[in-house]
Amino acid sequence: MSSVSQRVALNDGHFIPVLGFGTTVPQKVPKSELIKATKIAIDAGFRHFDSAYLYEIEEEVGQAIRSKIADGTVKREDIFYTSKLWSTFHRPELVRSCLEMSLKKAQLDYVDLYIIHFPMPLQAMEKCKDAGLAKSIGVSNFNRRQLEMILNKPGLKYKPVCNQVECHVYLNQSKMLDYCKSKDIALVAYCTLGSSRDAVWVDQKSPVLLDDPVLCAMAKKYKQTPALVALRYLLQRGIVVLARSFNEKRIKENMQVFEFQLTSEDMKVLDGLNRNLRYNSGDFFNGHPNHPFTDEY
Template identity: 75%
Template sequence: MNSKHQFVQLSDGHFIPGLGFGTYKPQEVPNSKTTEATKIAIEAGFRHIDCAYVYQVEEEVGLAVRSKIADGTVKREDIFYTSKLWCTFHRPELVQSSLERSLKKLHFDYVDLYLIHYPFSMKAMEKCKDAGLAKSIGVSNFNHRQLEMILNKPGLKYKPVCNQVECHVYHNQRKLLDFCKSKNIVLVAYSALGTQREKKWVDQSSPVLLDDPVLGALAKKHRRSPALIALRYQLQRGVVVLAQSLKENEIKENIQVFDFELTAEDMKDLDGLNRNYRYLAAEFGADHPNYPFADEY
């Protein structure tokens, strides 16, 4: 494995690479682009690949991984692959078959991490781990109260190893991060670079994160791109960070996040950018009793 990778130990003993490659893409982008980008990412050194049933590209990602296994670049065990259970499959009897459907598309025997995409049932997820279909199980988009509820559930067999949430310099999740650390749950950051101009979910008048003058000034100081500063910020806080791109030059650049360090002063400047701003507020679930973003953290 690429020795310059930083790994974070999960509470169940498995290790997750600190930098992951995000495979979400806007609908108008052809799926073949995902295969191409995933291959480039693996060649560049990415070993952690984050996907989900709802992204509708698991076949393409699986194809890319298998082709890089076939040409000897990696073995299956070098790749840390995450998938997620979508909201329509939360009934306990649907959970395992949903994961099996993902595995079939991928042509994999197991996933390294299986997450509940939005806050619902954990019980059936435990069965996926028992069956060997998922090495680790975790959650996504849970607030601290929802995590607390899971952790306090009588008969909980496996606590979630991570919580994947929107996290970037405009929404640094300080309180949630502190809470997760206190419970030995790893925070995984999505939309760490703001987010692509995804017409469907994101307000088009939202601020462009990578245009932020503070990021720009630090990028100049360190002779790096604003994106690398934003990714490095997360790694130094002990956050596992996902970098998403379909462009070869950006993918190759993002892996260079291990080649430099931010000072304590830099980190303080970046902390100061927080404004609790969410690009992806999941309004489609706002009326649901388990809607996670009504709480402060």
């Protein structure tokens, strides 16, 4: 089954494709590579693109999407485009201006999902949805306590549709997933294959997830790559998965995640790899009262 038809219903009536394309660019990769990779991803069947003001690549992603709309490959409504509000725009009067800048850069009329990149209140985001600039609003890197504060807020107009968090076999987020499911909030996973060594915030001593012997043995068993097994594990748990690559072969290969299924026994084996390891420790938030990773989940 293609990814185009595999979507998750959000709590506001919209739908999000379960496999998304991540658009962060390592420093050593020219941004022109992202334009190329995004076009390849659309041709391969990706319809969900995860971007952010912070990434400084929205012009390139928007350009690639618009060129694929112009050549008739997709229509705007086929594409699910996410952007995120960065922490320097948390003052309520700045929220809409950040979204408008993102839209101007991407040259799009609206985003399908607008996410708070790190914990803050939601009210100003609700106004962006009311204005039609964002179809859905969600959060990222919120822990359970921070989500509860939003959900219990008097006068909450729109519940966040998702919580985007780091999630992979070494950090399987089972408690957060159960909590989000109980509240009808989609869990969206980033760093799904661990993290590349080129990210400045990654501890170079942390283990390389795709070298895990259990994962590699399972990949052999299914005649798949370790990356596909790692992505499949998340999808089968009902998680929306983001995968990033600049390699044409791997971008196309990632679409094969819909062509096989892991047995429940093998899912349990992969559950056992959890070690609560974060590649994104959020160290730049150390000492901040809203640091999301100081709680258990």
